[in-house]
Amino acid sequence: METRILTCIGCPLGCALTAVPAAEGYDISGYTCKRGLEYAKKELTRPARTVTSTVRVTGGVANVTSVRTATDVPKDAIWAVMAAINALEVAAPIAIGDVLCEDIAGTGVALTATKTVKVK
Numbered sequence: 836m837e838t839r840i841l842t843c844i845g846c847p848l849g850c851a852l853t854a855v856p857a858a859e860g861y862d863i864s865g866y867t868c869k870r871g872l873e874y875a876k877k878e879l880t881r882p883a884r885t886v887t888s889t890v891r892v893t894g895g896v897a898n899v900t901s902v903r904t905a906t907d908v909p910k911d912a913i914w915a916v917m918a919a920i921n922a923l924e925v926a927a928p929i930a931i932g933d934v935l936c937e938d939i940a941g942t943g944v945a946l947t948a949t950k951t952v953k954v955k
């Protein structure tokens with residue numbers, strides 16, 4: 836293991852975090868609040884992100900709806916998630932919070948709409 840420098844994405848402050856290898860895991864410093872420590876621990880062991888994008892809509896007043904994964908997905912699954920999102924097409928009406936896919940790209944995470952699209 837080697838020293839890792841991370842930037843916390845918990846808020847716009849973007850604290851610079853340093854993770855130095857220790858006997859058990861890493862000694863983490865540079866965080867201003869507990870969220871930074873939690874972010875660093877997660878980033879070092881199981882990096883994951885929420886994915887936001889758009890999905891094609893047919894028969895609606897708009898051609899797309901914005902979407903996001905209900906929770907974080909593993910970072911190494913993001914490309915597969917994006918490919919699945921790009922292949923998805925749903926029919927209007929769509930309401931905010933609608934689940935458009937129960938298990939996006941086999942991650943076990945749902946994909947939900949973040950924009951309402953009424954029928955044309």
Ligand code: SF4
Binds near residue numbers: 846848866870871872
């Ligand atoms: S450590 Fe806390 S204050 Fe610093 S960027 Fe992360 S969330 Fe913001």
